[in-house]
């Protein structure tokens with residue numbers, strides 16, 4: 001078990017190192033002078049400030065030191081939590097900007113992933129049971145999964161936000177409010193959260209429901225189900241077994257889907273101008289803000305790696321087959 | 332008389348029509364009798380076994396009756412069958428290797444099933460352990476998952492599990508087919524032992540392996556294309572069969588010792604008829620060297636000598 005975790009951890013660590021290295025390489029090996037191209041986009045009126053920025057970034061890039069030293073100092077800065085200073089929001093540190101955006105992204109992602117997984121599995125299991133329900137859930141599910149995130153997001157924004165006018169369609173909270181711990185601010189946060197959350201939740205829901213339905217039907221036809229039926233076991237017991245066994249591939253499915261879900265979340269944020277990492281990436285791209293981009297990508301990579309690792313562990317804990325294989329016998 | 336099956340007809344409903352897999356089957360099974368059920372693949376052995384305990388969703392009971400210990404077995408009535416299952420009639424399925432829930436420890440699955448059938452696991456725990464030891468298993472298999480067991484071990488677990496409530500009738504469907512020769516023998520001997528200890532009263536033992544069934548069974552029943560062609564004591568079927576099909580089946584047997592599945596059935600030229608639109612009359616007539624005009628009518632299964640039934644116009 002620990003050997004397995006150790007091996008996984010090593011693979012994830014390696015992935016992390018590679019991701020960081022690529023991240024470091026991109027601005028440095030791109031044609032042209034990164035500092036110049038960055039600053040040309042920054043709208044800085046004051047020539048003195050521009051001069052200061054120029055010095056700072058040339059120093060950070062360390063263009064006059066050998067490559068391996070640049071690489072090592074990049075890692076050293078990373079461990080100190082120093083991701084550089086933003087260009088578009090000069091002189092704010094990149095880390096601060098990202099940390100401000102992360103809660104918004106997580107607040108969207110985690111509830112929509114977890115709730116859609118739980119609710120979708122429930123609906124799917126239910127559909128596998130009732131013919132009538134199945135005939136309605138299945139087509140709806142297929143339509144939902146086939147729907148691109150963007151499109152559903154736009155549809156929701158248009159219908160609930162603009163036509164019905166009940167929910168705000170842009171931003172993370174009302175711009176007229178100060179960030180504080182007050183009822184007014186929290187309710188503004190919530191109303192802004194509903195639409196992006198809903199669009200991600202709904203798209204993912206259909207996929208989970210269909211997957212679960214198919215898995216359960218497969219399990220109900222499995223040999224052990226037939227055997228139990230022949231011995232007169234009640235449907236309740238057989239369903240319980242089927243549900244549990246059908247759940248396992250859904251956990252793996254969660255890991256596989258993570259990338260898709262994440263990119264969906266980033267797109268959804270952009271549609272709703274939601275102040276999370278997705279919107280940040282767009283702004284950084286528009287402003288050629290390499291440091292913000294670099295930092296954001298790092299966060300995304302680390303987040304995906306951590307999530308995958310957690311799912312790996314959960315899977316081992318819930319599936320006795322893998323557990324047995326790893327502990328090597330009756331434990 | 333334990334089991335009495337009378338003119339049982341069970342068809343599979345398919346999009347292309349009814350498959351007449353069991354078309355008027357009549358036989359008796361005495362107390363303590365182990366009956367081998369033999370015949371080519373597709374002749375309806377599994378269908379007969381299932382028809383005694385649970386019809387799957389595609390099977391339809393067309394006619395005929397089943398009686399066990401003097402009581403009617405309402406095979407078409409799913410609800411009324413439930414009390415009989417496991418308690419009175421039990422099954423070791425053809426797929427015994429995968430009959431265990433892969434994510435449940437074996438002991439827990441057995442307890443789940445017992446509880447669901449109204450039996451307190453604690454009342455039977457000692458008996459369970461005794462029987463596991465009887466078939467040569469360590470009692471710690473109860474703490475294992477199915478993947479930790481070899482095929483033969485799983486087979487024996489299912490054997491013990493299926494017979495735990497001492498059913499009157501056990502249907503064992505090809506329980507030895509997937510095992511090596513020595514394990515086959517051990518499993519077959521355990522089943523005889525179960526009968527001798529009266530864990531089960533009588534048994535239908537489905538197999539392709541006539542030499543194995545000859546050694547363990549009291550009687551052998553031979554099926555052909557959904558019909559019963561002959562039933563008699565094991566030694567009569569092997570040494571003095573009367574039905575032309577049984578004769579060819581036995582003469583196609585290789586010398587004792589070599590056991591290639593195909594070898595022994597290749598001897599009969601031709602193939603059995605399809606059961607979607609089965610031919611009228613004797614279903615063996617296209618392959619029968621003795622066929623004559625009368626064979627266009629179905630020959631009845633008659634007792635040609637005490638305890639020996641055959642369905643052929645030439646034997647009557």
Ligand SMILES: Nc1ncnc2c1ncn2[C@@H]1O[C@H](COP(=O)(O)OP(=O)(O)OP(=O)(O)O)[C@@H](O)[C@H]1O
Nearest residue numbers: 343345350352371372373374375376377378389606
């Ligand atoms: N679900 C089904 N739907 C339609 N036809 C079926 C179905 N199951 C079996 N049959 C047909 O019923 C006939 C009898 O099948 P059965 O499984 O009883 O044969 P068997 O004697 O057990 O063969 P084997 O020795 O290969 O196990 C075959 O012709 C088969 O094609």
Ligand code: SF4
Nearest residue numbers: 613616619626643644
């Ligand atoms: S009834 Fe006729 S065809 Fe059938 S086995 Fe006897 S002789 Fe052959």
Ligand SMILES: [Mg+2]
Nearest residue numbers: 376377378425
């Ligand atoms: Mg069969």
